[in-house]
Amino acid sequence: MAELPVLYSFRRCPYALRARLALLAAGVVVELREVALKAKPEALLKASPKGTVPVLLLPDGQVIEESLEVMGWALHQGDPHDWCRRGDSAAQQAMASLIASNDDRFKPHLDRFKYASRYPDGADQREEHHRAALTVLREWNARLAPGGWLLGDRPCLADWALLPFVRQFRIADPTDFDALADLAPLQQWLGRFLASPELAAVMTKHAPWQPPEPGPAFPAGSRQLRLAPGERLHHLALPDDWERAQANGEYRISTRGRTLEQVGFIHACREHQLTATRCRFYSDAGPLLELVIDPARLSCPVREEPPSAGSAIDEAMAAGREPECFPHIYGPLPLTAVDAVRPIPPPH
Template sequence: MLPVLYSFRRCPYAIRARMAIHYAGVRVELREILLKSKPPAMLVASPKGTVPVLVLPDGRVLDESCDVMRWGLAIHDPDNWMDPAASREVSRLIAENDGSFKTHLDHYKYADRYPEQTPAHYRAEGEVFLETLEVRLQQRPFLLGYQPGFADVAIFPFVRQFSLVDPAWFSSAPYPELRRWLNGWLNSPLFVAVMEKYPVWQDGAVVRYFGCTADAG
């Protein structure tokens, strides 16, 4: 019996979870869902109704994306993404990404829902975090050093989403190193693999497997 992963292809939280699982080579049953029509089995496992949701064979449920990432990396982490020496800085960056930056991203992406300010205003608020990342990437190729790590994978899908709101603006914004970093991930075999399209899962449908090498235990 394999772990079951409920996912939505474009969700940045689900993307980072899938990237960690694929990198770790853990085999899971992938259930692609529609957020507007969440399957009852997923809601039973995690009533909050967000993705990703990982249901383990022993009945445990992980419904926070970083917890899913850590689960996969605890099984297999060949390039030391979970470097203990960087854990405090990783936590700080992800907290800022998942907190204030995600709020500004949502306001910028869905500015018509937040008419109190202009899209440019919300973009400028989000740029505070982009500037932080740019400064880091001017000093080294990845956010915490010379090798990719947990923070890069956890943050990349959100920067990707920010860049897609207005690609023309982003292509000329004063963040050359951030663009280099983003493009590196966008063109990586890892990202390409996890963005493969799967049919929406329905109860009784053909099982779709994800990951391929390591034993999930």
Template structure:
């Protein structure tokens, strides 16, 4: 498989929220691709050759390489957007996604790996991430989705991070998150699309076998 392959190649890691958002958009747009599952502590040289960052997701196209998750989402939606993920004001959607990536994600990492950040207690890390999440999802107080009655790019881009936050302490999250946030999260976890993109794949570095998705 090389860069001139007729279909896209996606380097991904199943549990990475950035990779999840890319796979969600590709699956939604019915864009088929060759899947290469990466274990981040054993990055294949092929990934490092095409993207010096060595992060996932990376989408290899016949004429270019896209190594930012949001750019992959945009590329997929410009191929096909049947339900109108881009209908809501794009500048507002992008601002919310930027807030997620720049504010929630760092706090989420500190919450997940609190032992590496001893300057604050586990509860402080938990509350800091939880409070920013609540600010991020404040629109859910007035509508089922972030921008109204139908899910948007922002919903699908942010959901994987909220899911990851909830998974750190599921019981605590269920007890403390609002019913609106829990219903919103459950909507996405129950989607056939989400279940499909979360199917486990063998590590490509070992199997050397592309999976047609």
């Protein structure tokens, strides 16, 4: 696993949590090294003497030590949900302001409320910091009311950067938090996060890393795509979807009836998986197009993963075997990456 980036992390740390959320969304596979904070490994301290998490060690030796920088690096590799609102400078400024309000204002009050015993006179000042933290939460709550997310009707970088910290605030006193009727939009926002598959995926428990053994791959069950020289990826497309892609300059359909933005990646397969994919998902679709994709021309991450749910996993589990993995493309498909388009007639 030496070719993978290495992420030093601690499961419950909100800074590490938001870094893992970005890596998950971007489709980046890393070697995860869970850190025991009371016994930090020498390799972590050598890479980053400050010894805090997250720390991302890239294969070229570059060390990224701050959570927002890890998020930025990951989303530069792939941002299929457009968390960064590229091309929208006003949205980017708003996100930067929101994240600063968390890191510079909310987090200090959160610490002194949740961990009051760690500070001199902490017990006496706990309620003061509780009120100050609530002031920030009410500012965010006002932004959430119109569309349910901080910048409207879909999540952005600021949502994912702030939610781990709001989760910690609620953990400090769930009964009190849930009783705050004036924070209903914020409670719903947090509730979606707590029930989300994204949070479940990044909160898998791991034992602390023990060198010299490698840590597990993150996300769990994922692996970097390995292809034979000259091997291509394949995707089944509806003719109308491909026609729209030619007009738009890129293809953004994940699978039948669902977009890249909705799913987070474009489904693909290897050549030997084509027939089964067509039979399972497109048997009644009529004419299809087979897109033959050169992975070397993709600028976004591609990783192999099992299906997220459904009969394929159920069948594999019942048979006592690992489910089959498929390539997932974590970004739009540029037309220049498509080597060939082959018509597939409907079955007779």
